[in-house]
Amino acid sequence: MERGRKIVNRPRVGIVGASGLVGRTLLRVLAERRLPCRELRLFGLRAVGRELAFGARRLGVEAFEDARPSDLDLLFYAGPAALARERLAAFVEAGVLVIDKSSVHRLDPSVPLVVPELNAAALGQHAGLVATPNCTTIGVVLALAPLVALAEPDAIVVTTTQAISGVGREALEAFRAARGAAERRPGSVDGDVWTHCGALDAEGCSEEEHKLRDESRKILARPALALDATTLRVPVEVGHGASLWLRFPATLARGDVCAALERAPGVVLRTDAPGQAEVAGRDEVLVSRVRTRNAEGGSVVQLFCAVDNLRKGAATNAVQIAELLLSGPSSE
Template sequence: MNTKQGLNVAIVGATGAVGVQMLKMLEGSSLPISQLKLLASKRSAGKTQTFKDQSIIVEEAKPAAFEGVDIALFSAGGAVSKQLAPEAVKRGAVVIDNTSAFRMDPEVPLVVPEVNPEALREHKGIIANPNCSTIQMVVALEPLRRKHGLNRVIVSTYQAVSGAGHSAIEELKQQTEAVLNGQEPKTEKFPYPIAFNAIPQIDTFQDNRYTFEEMKMINETKKIMAFPELRVAATCVRLPVAVGHAESVYVELDQEVGVEDALALLADSPGVTVVDDPANLGYPMPMDAAGKKDVFVGRVRKDPDEKKGLHLWIVSDNLLKGAAWNSVQIAETLVQLKIITI
């Protein structure tokens, strides 16, 4: 593809919550990088960020900035992706997009490397990174699906405020302080105060009474697993947690499986860490998953009435496996599969 010793990589939205984590994930990545370009909005241009002890100046994200870029990681909002991703592709870059802009486009692969890496071979310049809550769920469910089949998924999520960006974390802090001081909390990012609360709405409501976030989980799960007839329902809830999404997931398999067999299968699966020791209060929590790349699974138990039913508790860092790390993993997999060559 080029004669350089490595790849030219760009991060679009480099100063945002996910962009900052992308930078950190690239530092520890196996991806051979010869040049890193940090791109953001005009107001963020001129700021500096550090990568492997080098100071890099943030540039404005515009079409000309993608000249010579091999891989562009996008996390700057759907409108920016729709505008600039095609421009990056025109200039020879492969785009890995972290927004919902292209996820359901039939021409765009929607990829979780532990689940459907071969879909990367079908890319036409743009690859979509799934929704954070979808990613952690399918990583945990795919080993069960492969061995025992899958026909139904019912998920309730308990999602961290960082899914709504840096400003949402600040709002949680400010609201918490206000409530503790007997003051009225100011609300901007969410429809109601999030401090000391649980809001059963993430994104806008659709005509079918599900939210856009819930429909993302439903539709993306079917696409990633190439399983359009899979029965999926979701309820997505925002909690006053800074980092780390949690999910209560009920699955019905095609075959009955014992808890110990399910745990062994999960423990042997890439990207999964099992924390399941009820006798000693062993189960995963958002505070344990924060800053870690894996998907954590616990509270695995049989349904009391449906012999093919299992309940699982799934936790992951929404900014890492749910966004930045999955994007970088996609880039690494493109190189490992020789879809991109140096």
């Protein structure tokens, strides 16, 4: 397959996992941004036969197992990882361009892992499949990129505070049901901070912590980036937060750090201290609480960032990738 191939103008588009949290957000973002498409097909499992809103229209959900690659030019994948592993190769081989939101292909060296504001050029290397990063990674790398461009940090410590919707629709529904209960129990989704996101490995690290480091290294093209993370799940519906601590051997002035963040595409620098849920519904990463201090001949920089995990952390990033891959003008 020709590398970097564009998608035909006005493609036939499919969404797998259309009824899920990311899938529904994709439907909203596709309608808002008016991605020109000839046809839009929705695929799922339990939602088959249901209708979902797409702008003013309603579209029915079809069984993904019946989807034929020959009916599609572009496929947004927002289903479970195991299914991506099983089914996506057949679509790619048949010439469908697949934009994958799952974690399966992100670290495959032959698959571009793209945040358009940072490494759109990597799209020139795609061979039919483009991966979009973990929702937390997207927020963190957009805040990190302008800082690592100023000077090379020798240590980065990230502590995340991730929303419940990052786990998917069932977890969000359980959270909403539990929130109605009178008692807040330790260990429950609504009454505690979970000190892990997913299973822990033999070293005590969660998969989410590995993803944040490894995906950031790939997107920023810094294979040795010294990033250590602790990922936490907090009782917030939408909006992932992250506290960043960076140590630089060079001395950095706070004014230069703020100016770099102000110039950074996809970032809004706030001088107040917004709560992380304030980012819900926005496509930019909110950066706040910027602090610098001189330390041992260098500088320490600290900040807080927040991203809407369903929009820029998932759907908007995928749609931006599709827009860059369209062969013709984006107006209908």
